[in-house]
Amino acid sequence: MTEAEVIVIGSGPAGLGAATALARAGRRVLVLEREAQAGGIPRHCGHYPFGMREFHRLLRGPDYAARLRDTALSAGVTIRTCTTATALRPGGVVEITDDAGPATLTAKAVLLATGVREASRAARLIGGEKPGGVLSTGALQGMVYLNHQRPFRQPVILGTELVAFSALLTCRHAGIRPLAMIEPESRITTRSPVRWLAAALRVPILLHSEITAIHGRTRVDGVTLATPAGPRDLPADGVIVSGGFRPDVALLQGSHLQIDPGSGGPVIDRWGRLSDPAYFACGNLLRGVETAGWCWSEGQRTAQAILAALQGQLPKPDGSRLVLAHPALRLAVPQLIGAGASGGPYDSLQVRLDRPAKGQLRLMQDGRILAATRIDSLPERRLSLALPSTFGPGPLTLTIAETP
Structure with missing residues (x-):
């Protein structure tokens, strides 16, 4: 060409x-x-x-x-x-x-x-030693499916996004038996029905828990968790850092x-x-x-x-830059919305949160609500808000009217 x-x-x-x-x-x-x-x-x-x-x-x-x-x-x-x-x-x-x-x-x-x-281990600020056996989901899948390797036998999986459950399937394919899935929040990040996969594979999901340290010199030989009951050690030989x-x-x-x-x-x-x-x-x-x-x-x-x-x-x-006016909002796409514009591939705002939020997601202009929808969501879950077909010039604000 x-x-x-x-x-x-x-x-x-x-x-x-x-x-x-x-x-x-x-x-x-x-x-x-x-x-x-x-x-x-x-x-x-x-x-x-x-x-x-x-x-x-x-x-x-x-x-x-x-x-x-x-x-x-x-x-x-x-x-x-x-x-x-x-x-x-x-x-x-x-x-x-x-x-x-x-x-x-x-x-x-x-x-x-x-x-x-x-996101890497470093980006998540996980302490401890720096042994081998700490992998992202993508690295794990490459080793298992492309290189036909089994990098560990009993890792823990950090995160409960959809990709973490994909890591479960990869582990099953390779004969790897994860000890647990670790989730800092009170609910899993992906939609609840997916948790049946962890139950079917007999992998417990530990909520309100975080990895505070990874142990081992050349290879992972354990992790320390912060849990509601206090510190807990698991004899993991690997860590799958999923999502983020x-x-x-x-x-x-x-x-x-x-x-x-x-x-x-x-x-x-x-x-x-x-x-x-x-x-x-x-x-x-x-x-x-x-x-x-x-x-x-x-x-x-x-x-x-x-x-x-x-x-x-x-x-x-052209178009006004969308302003995010609530601390729970991390992003909204598209960021530029022209006055009176309609059509195009992005006819809805795609929204993600930084923390759990419940209430009404609102698109505002000059104190008026142009569009709204109810939400009760965790970070990284898909949220959308249909854009109005017409509206006036001037800045647009996205906010959340939270409910207890």
């Missing part, structure tokens, strides 16, 4: 979903992937369920990733693996490097779909594009455009973790906005 109309950076479900839709619409699309194989995180997830939304059948993660990749290639998408984007310049200019050395590519539109990273997802914005840092301090991802408007309208974003780069199917669907919708942009059909970039 000598010239692409659209460059997509990242080949997970969001990036490949968007690339496929764009290619089917007759556009020349180039996908850049730094790994040796396209498909994103699902390549490491050797379990079900993937694919119901996209292909109307249940697939294992690697099979789902291969199906996404093959579908994109069949639609006419060009995928360049082992290619790293190193810089983003104004107007859709992307600097890259690969085995042939550095190069510069230009496109009419660039879609960023670089996904997320899990944050957008992978290494490429955005140092660029001319605005980053939202709340989400850690790029600032976007209702059409997924960044502060430079040649750039768009979708998927978990925007707000931390969502399911593969959600990201694929978001990629498909963002592709429609890119097609409209290529045809000159989008309104001019």
Whole structure:
């Protein structure tokens, strides 16, 4: 390919979903992937369920990733693996490097779909020694499914997000028996029905508990927990540090594009455009973790906005910056909402909390409630608030009227 109309950076479900839709619409699309194989995180997830939304059948993660990749290639998408984007310049200019050395590519539109990273042990401020055997969920899945290794036999799992239960399935596949799942809050983070998986595998969930220290010199040989009953030691030989997802914005840092301090991802408007309208974003780069199917669907919708942009059909970039006016609110996407604007892939605010909150989530303007919904939620759970089709100019405020 000598010239692409659209460059997509990242080949997970969001990036490949968007690339496929764009290619089917007759556009020349180039996908850049730094790994040796396209498909994103699902390549490491050797379990079900993937694919119901996209292909109307249940697939294992690697099979789902291969199906996404093959579908994109069949639609006419060009995928360049082992290619790293190193810089983003104004107007859709992307600097890259690969085995042939550095190069510069230009496109009419660039879609960023670089996904997320899990928070490390250091980011969680867990004390103790620094032995081997402390892994993120992604690292565990890579070792088990790609390298066919069993890094430990009886770890503990920190966190109860959906990905922590994915780690349970990975452990079951490898013959690993976790001693416990550790959750600092009073409830599990993901939806309650998922806890049946832990019960079925006989893994206790310890609520109101935290890991305060990890012991061992070369390998983990135990952990200390803070629990409501006092300190407790467990003879774990590994720690799975799950969740705590944050957008992978290494490429955005140092660029001319605005980053939202709340989400850690790029600032976007209702059409997924960044502060430079040649750039768009979708998927978990925007707000931390969502399911593969959600990201694929978001990629498909963002592709429609890119097609409209290529045809000159989008309104001019504008809009008021959304103000978060409650301490429990961590992020809301999109961050820019134009007065009277309607349509676009982001017709609802996607909201995440910093702490548990119960009450009414409200979108306000000039003291008036434009939209509202009841919430009773923990951090990292999916919250949404439908945006009104019309409203006046001026700043918008998102707040929570809490109830006891």
